[in-house]
Amino acid sequence: MGVTAVPFPLPRGACSIAASLELVGERWSLLVIREVAWGSHRFSDIARGTGAPRDRLTARLNSLVAAGVLEKRAYSDAPPRSGYHLTAAGRDLLPVLQALLQWGDKWVADEPPVLLKHAPAGHAEHPVDAEWICRTCGEPAIGSRVTRELTPAGRVLSGLPADEEHDHEH
Amino acid sequence: MGVTAVPFPLPRGACSIAASLELVGERWSLLVIREVAWGSHRFSDIARGTGAPRDRLTARLNSLVAAGVLEKRAYSDAPPRSGYHLTAAGRDLLPVLQALLQWGDKWVADEPPVLLKHAPAGHAEHPVDAEWICRTCGEPAIGSRVTRELTPAGRVLSGLPADEEHDHEH
DNA sequence: CCTCCTGAGTTTGACGATCGAACTGACCAT
DNA sequence: ATGGTCAGTTCGATCGTCAAACTCAGGAGG
Numbered sequence: 001m002g003v004t005a006v007p008f009p010l011p012r013g014a015c016s017i018a019a020s021l022e023l024v025g026e027r028w029s030l031l032v033i034r035e036v037a038w039g040s041h042r043f044s045d046i047a048r049g050t051g052a053p054r055d056r057l058t059a060r061l062n063s064l065v066a067a068g069v070l071e072k073r074a075y076s077d078a079p080p081r082s083g084y085h086l087t088a089a090g091r092d093l094l095p096v097l098q099a100l101l102q103w104g105d106k107w108v109a110d111e112p113p114v115l116l117k118h119a120p121a122g123h124a125e126h127p128v129d130a131e132w133i134c135r136t137c138g139e140p141a142i143g144s145r146v147t148r149e150l151t152p153a154g155r156v157l158s159g160l161p162a163d164e165e166h167d168h169e170h
Numbered sequence: 171m172g173v174t175a176v177p178f179p180l181p182r183g184a185c186s187i188a189a190s191l192e193l194v195g196e197r198w199s200l201l202v203i204r205e206v207a208w209g210s211h212r213f214s215d216i217a218r219g220t221g222a223p224r225d226r227l228t229a230r231l232n233s234l235v236a237a238g239v240l241e242k243r244a245y246s247d248a249p250p251r252s253g254y255h256l257t258a259a260g261r262d263l264l265p266v267l268q269a270l271l272q273w274g275d276k277w278v279a280d281e282p283p284v285l286l287k288h289a290p291a292g293h294a295e296h297p298v299d300a301e302w303i304c305r306t307c308g309e310p311a312i313g314s315r316v317t318r319e320l321t322p323a324g325r326v327l328s329g330l331p332a333d334e335e336h337d338h339e340h
Numbered sequence: 341c342c343t344c345c346t347g348a349g350t351t352t353g354a355c356g357a358t359c360g361a362a363c364t365g366a367c368c369a370t
Numbered sequence: 371a372t373g374g375t376c377a378g379t380t381c382g383a384t385c386g387t388c389a390a391a392c393t394c395a396g397g398a399g400g
Binding site: 014015016017018019020021022023025026027030031034038068089091092093094095096097098099100101102103104105106107108109110111112113114115116117118119120123126127128129130131132133134135136137139140141142143145146147148149150151153154157 | 184185186187188189190191192193195196197200201204208238259261262263264265266267268269270271272273274275276277278279280281282283284285286287288289290293296297298299300301302303304305306307309310311312313315316317318319320321323324327
């Protein structure tokens with residue numbers, strides 16, 4: 001909830017991955033979010049940081065604002081200027097960015113260009129090496145430990161009969 | 171390492187997020203990986219599951235194989251047929267998919283269409299609700315707890331002077 | 341007052357990517 | 371022979387993306 005616009009139509013076999021990609025899966029979108037998350041808030045800084053063409057950047061910024069991921073905040077009246085900031089939904093995309101960063105560090109970069117450092121209270125500063133842990137049980141939650149199940153809502157979206165009982169109509 | 175092809179050119183301000191997106195950031199790529207990860211291995215199943223046009227699917231499958239994320243494995247000689255399977259690099263993308271799934275469940279779906287279930291040894295089955303935890307210190311590793319630092323490799327890619335000492339030239 | 345500069349876009353025209361639908365070609369079952 | 375499945379290819383039309391040029395405001399310098 002809280003997120004609205006729908007750039008491209010929802011692919012068959014609907015799932016939340018597809019839904020997320022509709023909002024942030026277009027070219028430049030995630031790089032724009034990275035720039036804003038890392039402290040660039042003005043149009044020109046984001047343009048420089050991502051390398052996106054200015055007209056594409058305008059389009060992406062607008063669609064991300066429409067999607068509820070970014071918000072526009074004025075920082076000057078005289079020449080009317082505003083910067084872009086993450087909403088709560090935008091901040092919740094940080095795990096996606098970190099997953100991509102860790103994957104790129106491991107599989108594509110010869111040497112990571114950016115290091116993430118972690119300094120929680122009571123611990124010395126050290127590089128981040130994170131894994132996906134289930135809040136409920138504290139165990140790693142990835143791969144074969146995880147199974148999938150279609151909900152009633154999912155069955156409807158997939159065009160299947162709504163309940164799991166076999167239906168008697170031919 | 172292990173990953174090779176480069177579909178679209180590297181944006182300025184290189185980081186591993188951009189590098190990852192070059193390999194798996196094109197339209198359909200992540201949905202294709204979802205389909206394969208969730209058990210569709212044949213062309214037609216992937217086409218049905220993602221909704222991608224067949225020519226696009228051919229292109230994406232080829233680029234993902236070239237990227238080292240998928241591999242083609244023959245399952246029939248007589249009519250020469252092969253299916254697509256995740257490589258180790260491909261399996262390492264599961265956290266990206268799960269991060270997108272969780273974000274979509276929280277921010278775009280009214281009701282999640284697919285539920286992830288977790289059943290580790292010694293725990294009852296329950297829905298997955300995962301977060302990034304640092305392997306080194308066991309603390310959550312996201313947002314303000316994490317800081318960034320440009321490595322020497324990163325400075326070179328960003329076109330900055332290679333060492334962090336101030337240079338004395340002019 | 342006139343000119344240059346910056347910041348945030350918008351417009352333009354060329355070009356490449358993407359679309360759905362139709363087609364191919366190999367194999368199998370009847 | 372006919373129909374069906376599978377893994378693509380080919381097609382013409384549309385859509386997205388690109389770099390560069392342009393707009394429109396408000397300073398700053400002269």
